[in-house]
Amino acid sequence: MRTGKAVVVITVLLIGALVVSCGPQTATPTQAPPTVAPTKAPPTAAPTQAPPAPEYIEFGASIPLTGKYGALGAMVKPGYEIAVADINAQGGVYVAEYGKKIPIRLTIYDDESDPTKAVSKLESLYAEQKVVVYLGGAASDMHAATAAVAEKNKVPYLGIAFALYSIHQQGYRYLFSPFPKSPAQARDVFEILNASIPKGERPTKVAIFQETTDWGIELGNLWKENAPKYGYEVVVYETYAPRAEDMSAMILKAKEAGAETLLTVPSPPDGITMVKQMAELGWTPKFTLMIRAPENVAWGETMGKNGDYVTIFPGWHYAVNFPGVDELNAKYQAQFGRPADLLTGPAYACVQIAAAGIEKAGTLDRDAIRDAIAAIQMMTVVGPVNFNTDGTGNVLNPLVQWQNGKQELVWPPEHATAPLAYPAVPFDQR
Amino acid sequence: MTAKKGISLALLVAGVAALWLVPSMGVSDSLLNLLILMFIYTMLASSWNILGGYTGQVNLGHAAFFGLGTLVARILYTGGRPLFLALLAACVVPVAFSMLIGIPAFRLRLRGDYFTIGTLALSQILYITIGNVLPKITYLPIADIQNYQLGPRYHIILASALFTIGVAYALVKSRLGLGMVAVRENEDAAESLGINAFAHKLLALAVSAFLGGLTGGAYAYYQTSYYFNYTFSPPWSLEPVTMTFIGGVGTIHGPVIGAVFFVLLKEWLVMKVGEYHLIIFGVLFLLVVLFLPGGLVEAWERIRRVFTHRPAGKIVLSPSAEGSDLSGNSLASERKEVPMI
Numbered sequence: 001m002r003t004g005k006a007v008v009v010i011t012v013l014l015i016g017a018l019v020v021s022c023g024p025q026t027a028t029p030t031q032a033p034p035t036v037a038p039t040k041a042p043p044t045a046a047p048t049q050a051p052p053a054p055e056y057i058e059f060g061a062s063i064p065l066t067g068k069y070g071a072l073g074a075m076v077k078p079g080y081e082i083a084v085a086d087i088n089a090q091g092g093v094y095v096a097e098y099g100k101k102i103p104i105r106l107t108i109y110d111d112e113s114d115p116t117k118a119v120s121k122l123e124s125l126y127a128e129q130k131v132v133v134y135l136g137g138a139a140s141d142m143h144a145a146t147a148a149v150a151e152k153n154k155v156p157y158l159g160i161a162f163a164l165y166s167i168h169q170q171g172y173r174y175l176f177s178p179f180p181k182s183p184a185q186a187r188d189v190f191e192i193l194n195a196s197i198p199k200g201e202r203p204t205k206v207a208i209f210q211e212t213t214d215w216g217i218e219l220g221n222l223w224k225e226n227a228p229k230y231g232y233e234v235v236v237y238e239t240y241a242p243r244a245e246d247m248s249a250m251i252l253k254a255k256e257a258g259a260e261t262l263l264t265v266p267s268p269p270d271g272i273t274m275v276k277q278m279a280e281l282g283w284t285p286k287f288t289l290m291i292r293a294p295e296n297v298a299w300g301e302t303m304g305k306n307g308d309y310v311t312i313f314p315g316w317h318y319a320v321n322f323p324g325v326d327e328l329n330a331k332y333q334a335q336f337g338r339p340a341d342l343l344t345g346p347a348y349a350c351v352q353i354a355a356a357g358i359e360k361a362g363t364l365d366r367d368a369i370r371d372a373i374a375a376i377q378m379m380t381v382v383g384p385v386n387f388n389t390d391g392t393g394n395v396l397n398p399l400v401q402w403q404n405g406k407q408e409l410v411w412p413p414e415h416a417t418a419p420l421a422y423p424a425v426p427f428d429q430r
Numbered sequence: 431m432t433a434k435k436g437i438s439l440a441l442l443v444a445g446v447a448a449l450w451l452v453p454s455m456g457v458s459d460s461l462l463n464l465l466i467l468m469f470i471y472t473m474l475a476s477s478w479n480i481l482g483g484y485t486g487q488v489n490l491g492h493a494a495f496f497g498l499g500t501l502v503a504r505i506l507y508t509g510g511r512p513l514f515l516a517l518l519a520a521c522v523v524p525v526a527f528s529m530l531i532g533i534p535a536f537r538l539r540l541r542g543d544y545f546t547i548g549t550l551a552l553s554q555i556l557y558i559t560i561g562n563v564l565p566k567i568t569y570l571p572i573a574d575i576q577n578y579q580l581g582p583r584y585h586i587i588l589a590s591a592l593f594t595i596g597v598a599y600a601l602v603k604s605r606l607g608l609g610m611v612a613v614r615e616n617e618d619a620a621e622s623l624g625i626n627a628f629a630h631k632l633l634a635l636a637v638s639a640f641l642g643g644l645t646g647g648a649y650a651y652y653q654t655s656y657y658f659n660y661t662f663s664p665p666w667s668l669e670p671v672t673m674t675f676i677g678g679v680g681t682i683h684g685p686v687i688g689a690v691f692f693v694l695l696k697e698w699l700v701m702k703v704g705e706y707h708l709i710i711f712g713v714l715f716l717l718v719v720l721f722l723p724g725g726l727v728e729a730w731e732r733i734r735r736v737f738t739h740r741p742a743g744k745i746v747l748s749p750s751a752e753g754s755d756l757s758g759n760s761l762a763s764e765r766k767e768v769p770m771i
Binding site: 128141146171172241 | 567570
């Protein structure tokens with residue numbers, strides 16, 4: 001009676017699986033242990049009345065450290081780690097409920113630039129590490145996937161390196177992003193051009209190369225919608241799939257149409273392909289806004305002179321004049337030999353905000369932390385931050401330009417390290 | 431009913447009841463998620479096994495059925511349609527699609543490697559096309575996310591898994607199932623005995639697509655967010671093959687055992703060695719095919735043989751405990767007996 005035996009085997013296996021799974025599960029994520037042993041809390045609360053405090057406040061992040069967004073994730077990770085180290089160096093975050101400072105323990109997973117893996121990592125962080133705050137990775141399509149997990153698990157989520165606005169229109173309550181969003185990027189590019197370049201010299205013929213991703217579609221449409229309002233004409237609107245190897249057709253179309261401005265949001269590999277092919281085909285837009293790909297610090301080295309004149313909305317620059325930036329730059333310089341990278345500052349700010357939220361809430365209850373973050377108004381390394389009801393942050397949107405192999409801050413003028421270099425010198429004359 | 435059969439039935443009922451009651455035992459979400467993954471992979475492997483294991487038509491494009499199931503269910507469910515309707519459509523649409531490919535493929539007597547490569551290519555085409563046509567992420571409705579309950583999802587997916595195993599069991603115990611096995615073993619010989627190979631293969635394809643679609647529907651109801659083309663990606667085609675071979679191809683319990691083993695090992699290996707787990711699974715798959723073609727089911731038979739001291743000649747192997755290669759050819763040099771399960 002083989003069926004009966006099969007049934008026994010299946011039942012035993014399933015029950016065995018259940019029992020095995022009930023046991024303690026180990027995780028070996030990259031962890032940033034506290035750099036300094038926790039110090040004694042200020043004696044503001046009677047120790048006998050406070051409940052036993054946890055050893056750590058658990059923060060969890062899933063970051064693309066490898067894969068197509070690896071270069072972006074590599075800028076985000078040190079921001080989180082340095083901020084956690086700085087806070088722990090002060091003894092941690094004061095939590096009134098326990099009457100003491102508690103250090104943060106940050107657990108970081110590499111999601112390999114795969115949104116599905118990022119979702120899975122966040123689930124693990126919730127289930128295994130019992131995190132009270134999620135720190136996001138990088139790139140809009142990654143955040144688009146993970147923000148829903150935060151909402152499901154009711155864990156406050158602070159994410160940067162994504163400008164996708166539509167996530168914030170889903171009605172999520174736990175998502176916060178101290179980072180410029182698509183509507184600002186779609187508006188600011190034209191306002192900056194009009195403010196920086198005299199009428200008659202402006203690059204009014206626009207080519208938009210729209211990546212077929214959530215954010216690519218969103219920003220492409222917003223640019224198209226905004227252009228006429230500021231006196232610009234979209235002469236070419238082309239779409240391409242991520243990881244496209246041949247972009248020559250759309251480049252030639254833009255060249256033939258006499259496009260003077262290029263607006264696009266390629267991933268780092270696609271951005272390199274795009275500019276290389278533009279140089280080969282001899283099309284140099286007078287002005288290029290290429291968000292995301294040139295944020296990588298290796299852009300200048302990889303592209304050489306072809307990488308110059310390209311501008312970015314990275315959300316931050318090491319030259320901005322806000323409290324804490326110099327200290328962050330010094331620590332980054334000591335570790336990496338250069339001032340902090342573009343996404344490092346916003347990442348640092350996320351931890352500042354989360355810590356302030358916990359301190360304000362006075363508890364490690366996730367809902368209370370969420371409410372505290374929603375109401376926060378504070379100064380960070382990205383400047384003053386507060387949040388709208390949809391979780392978008394009211395933050396500065398600086399414009400950075402590659403000039404002579406360096407990322408120069410060209411807007412706003414009060415923070416700028418160099419004026420906007422315009423028009424771009426043709427590729428073959430650099 | 432013999433006493434032995436009665437005990438087996440009682441154990442089955444107790445096992446199912448225990449599984450059903452797991453959410454009310456106050457266990458962690460982590461465990462529920464693990465069990466849900468096991469159920470989903472069980473469904474995926476069992477549905478693949480009907481066409482690949484019992485009928486010998488190795489399909490490397492099962493992700494097409496799974497993906498279509500997720501796509502249809504997700505669009506209908508997020509569009510406000512009732513869950514039952516979404517799941518039903520998730521089953522029906524892949525069947526319709528399977529007929530579009532199955533009728534010409536089987537009419538043209540596309541066999542072995544040609545069928546396998548054809549299905550792989552088709553799923554890849556769908557993967558790329560869906561990625562281009564539907565590039566945006568899909569979320570569950572916000573109300574569902576904010577009030578997300580794992581328990582009801584667990585029960586629906588467990589019920590779907592039991593239904594899948596039940597359908598597979600009923601099918602292979604029937605005359606149709608015998609016909610499918612006959613087609614797998616020797617299509618020409620089966621036809622010479624009056625078995626309509628075309629109809630049997632088509633039926634197996636339809637049932638496989640139906641259950642693959644149901645798996646997709648369950649997945650779409652379970653996952654909060656994913657990109658539409660993700661469920662058409664190659665792992666959803668290759669993993670059911672791996673699981674079925676590891677468990678025991680051409681048996682009812684093989685895919686279940688394979689799925690449980692696969693999920694537990696994968697979870698553990700991912701934690702320990704990250705993406706290198708893919709290499710480990712690849713090596714494991716090769717070892718199983720080469721040295722243990724009947725998978726863990728055969729391993730169990732061998733172990734039992736050692737402890738019961740039963741002579742090898744009297745061991746009764748299930749239809750494909752001997753296993754088959756990727757072209758559906760039997761790997762066993764000598765067949766003992768061919769009961770259905």
